[in-house]
Amino acid sequence: MTTHTPTEVLSRVFGYDTFRGDQAQIIDTVVDGGDALVLMPTGGGKSLCYQIPSLVRPGTGIVISPLIALMQDQVDALGALGVRAAFLNSTQSAQERRDVETAYVAGELDLLYLAPERLSAPSTLSLLDRGTIALFAIDEAHCVSSWGHDFRPDYLALAVLGERWPAVPRIALTATATEATRADIVTRLGLGRASTFVSSFDRPNIEYRIVSKDNPRNQLLELLRTEHAGDSGIVYCLSRKSVEETAQFLTRNGIPALAYHAGMDSRTRAEHQSRFLREPGLVITATIAFGMGIDKPDVRFVAHLDLPKSVEGYYQETGRAGRDGNPATAWLAYGLQDVVQQRKMAATSEGDAAHKRRLGQNLDAMLALCETVECRRTQLLAYFGQPGSEACGNCDTCTAPPETWDGTVAAQKFLSAIVRLAQRRQRYGAGHVIDILLGKSNARIESLDHTSLTVFGIGTDLDANQWRGVVRQLLAQRLLTVGDDGYGTLELTEESSTVLRGEREVRLRHEVAAAATRRSRSSQKAKVDDVPLDAAGEALFEQLRAWRGETAREAGLPAYVVFHDATLRQIASTRPTSRDQLAGISGLGAAKLEKYGDALLAITA
Known part of the structure; x- marks a missing residue:
């Protein structure tokens, strides 16, 4: 050249x-x-x-x-x-x-x-x-x-x-x-x-939202139906089984979805990836094996049904949304079991102490992002060395600020239950400890004589779901940890004693109802530099999109390889009538002008 x-x-x-x-x-x-x-x-x-x-x-x-x-x-x-x-x-x-x-x-x-x-x-x-x-x-x-x-x-x-x-x-x-x-x-x-x-790590067009798990697939379905109907998007799951089951669930509920994970044969993976890149309105459910280098500009949402292992991974994956600069959603559902599972995976992972410590640090940063009461974008940017950013107004903690409460007594109750069980040389997971605090007299608790514990029934001021939120946040604040026995049992940390002695206040955030953080598509921020079109312009834009789709299918290419929406909108706005006028359109280089110029003018003239 x-x-x-x-x-x-x-x-x-x-x-x-x-x-x-x-x-x-x-x-x-x-x-x-x-x-x-x-x-x-x-x-x-x-x-x-x-x-x-x-x-x-x-x-x-x-x-x-x-x-x-x-x-x-x-x-x-x-x-x-x-x-x-x-x-x-x-x-x-x-x-x-x-x-x-x-x-x-x-x-x-x-x-x-x-x-x-x-x-x-x-x-x-x-x-x-x-x-x-x-x-x-x-x-x-x-x-x-x-x-x-x-x-x-x-x-x-x-x-x-x-x-x-x-x-x-x-x-x-x-x-x-x-x-x-x-x-x-x-x-x-x-x-x-x-x-x-x-460069700045900020992607202002992406709205970050993190919600507590409450039947996460149904939560995801509601998100897609109310805000992203007909949109292309990526749903990340931790396991291959969950990837396949989520794709089947979405398809059964009228949302076209395909699975992608490393356990599938290479031909199927390639076919699913190709369809995602070329077909509009398709959802891909995947493990993190999918997405690096994806150039599809119109991914309108990235959803996580499981807690990512690190902020870097989360940022990389959410960054696949909204590459065209138009509004996009980064949505994450996470719960107590996610925290327990990730802590367990970090504690029992292969590798030396430094590797395990690194995994723990990565998880701590991810949990801090999930549990923050401040602007999520501000915290995300600070993590990558870009501090001092103002609140964005385009994340859930900005649009529906969470309230905090003094959870010191609740924390003391839960930690005391762990102490009482440890005195009997017993360790249990969160569910069993919560049952004790709620005074549930089931067969297991009675057989273990846990009704005689002094903490039995002292936690009825909170319900089971609220207690799970307490435990999740205690784990996030490292006031609890997961044992290394592989069963997700809970243990105290060095910091736990300061809470039990009343030397440390524990601030917890109230769980925000999912409906409170929901936003309609019309309320999402429009792209600042989007080209406004009148009714005739919108009709021309749709004609151009239809032509692009047919051209892409004939060439076996993704539609965005032919032209991005932004280029078509500019053409629809200016209605060029000559090649010289077309040459001034952003995103239309010499090769594309030569290849597609006559076809475009046939539509716009």
């Missing part, structure tokens, strides 16, 4: 007039041969930061990506822009791989996508030596860090890039990295001299 300046490439290839945020500075750094570490939220335009330098610098940009299942879509999207892109991975035949290798060596590729494990093969290193490398882009760079939420051992081998090709610039990119993860990336990839660019 003929050499152009970054700004010329942005306009001619991608159809945009200006860069966003730090994009221009990042691109200039890499074009000039420097290394860069880029932290930019999902949907913030990370890919342009390596795609444009690959088109400006001599040679081929080598993109290291863990997303084999998505490489085809990424290459198709670039092909639609007239960019010469290809990939090498295990899904190809030997002849297909040879063709790509030949094109690379001949200098006929602008970008080449590789999985990290491929760089462990000497044959791949030898192949790269035979061509001209413009740059190395290491996508999802947090995978190199054991502090990160998605550690991939194959990423550790990527240090070879700087050692073998010291003159080739490297750019490492991620949407989620705390300071510890960031430092680990720099150390493990040898990026000590790299320029670091940290």
Whole structure:
């Protein structure tokens, strides 16, 4: 491809007039041969930061990506822009791989996508030596860090890039990295001299909502029916069984849904992912195996039916919603059992004490986000080193502020029950202890002579659901912990004694009814830069969408690869009648103008 300046490439290839945020500075750094570490939220335009330098610098940009299942879509999207892109991975035949290798060596590729494990093969290193490398882009760079939420051992081998090709610039990119993860990336990839660019982590169009579990699938169903009818979205579950059962539940209730998890065969996974990317209004239920690198712009909600293990993971997953900048919902249901289960998993996990301590720290931060009475977005941004943000007005704690109460006496009652049982050398889970406090005289309690405990029946001022909230928050505040016997039994911590002695006040939050946090779609914030359309414009927009859908189906592409909604809305607003007028539309580059210009003018003229 003929050499152009970054700004010329942005306009001619991608159809945009200006860069966003730090994009221009990042691109200039890499074009000039420097290394860069880029932290930019999902949907913030990370890919342009390596795609444009690959088109400006001599040679081929080598993109290291863990997303084999998505490489085809990424290459198709670039092909639609007239960019010469290809990939090498295990899904190809030997002849297909040879063709790509030949094109690379001949200098006929602008970008080449590789999985990290491929760089462990000497044959791949030898192949790269035979061509001209413009740059190395290491996508999802947090995978190199054991502090990160998605550690991939194959990423550790990527240090070879700087050692073998010291003159080739490297750019490492991620949407989620705390300071510890960031430092680990720099150390493990040898990026000590790299320029670091940290964009704001804020995604103001996403409304964060966290609710207490109360039949979570029914809660999810209500959310989708009342606020997201006909929308595309992702539902995350902890187990494969839950993924499949949730997909079946939604389908039975009239919401088209597909399952996705690592236990499914690769063909089914690929088919479900392809359908999600291409079909409007489809819901995917998945484990965290799904979603990294998903470019679908119109995901209107991301729901979690189980507590994520870390804030990084939660942020990465919720960031797959609303990439187009329009209103989206990040909804999480969690309860006492989630906390018990995650504490148990952390305590009994394989690994040394440092690893277990790291898991505990990650869970503590996630629980703090769930239980906060302050703005969730403020706390989320502070976690990623962006403190001082004002309350957002677009999360549940802002729109329906939770009330707190002095739960010291309730905490003392529960902790005292644990003490009384421990004096008998007995340990039980939350349900049994709550039954004791409520004075439930069932067969099990009577057989164990727990009716004789001094704490029996002293907790009738709260109901069972309120007690579960108390226990959940005591676990979150580390005033209780889960034993290591594998049964979810509860034990005191060092901090428990300060509560029992009356030296520490325990503030707890009241449970907010689900209905109180519900918001109608009409009350959600509209996108600030959305193009307003009159009735005729809306009709034209729908015509353009119908044309885009048919065009995408014929080409076997997701609709957003043809054009984003924002581009179609601008066309519907300006009603261009010539190619020159079309050329001024944002998101309409030279290749798309040549390919689709006549068809668009036939609709708008």
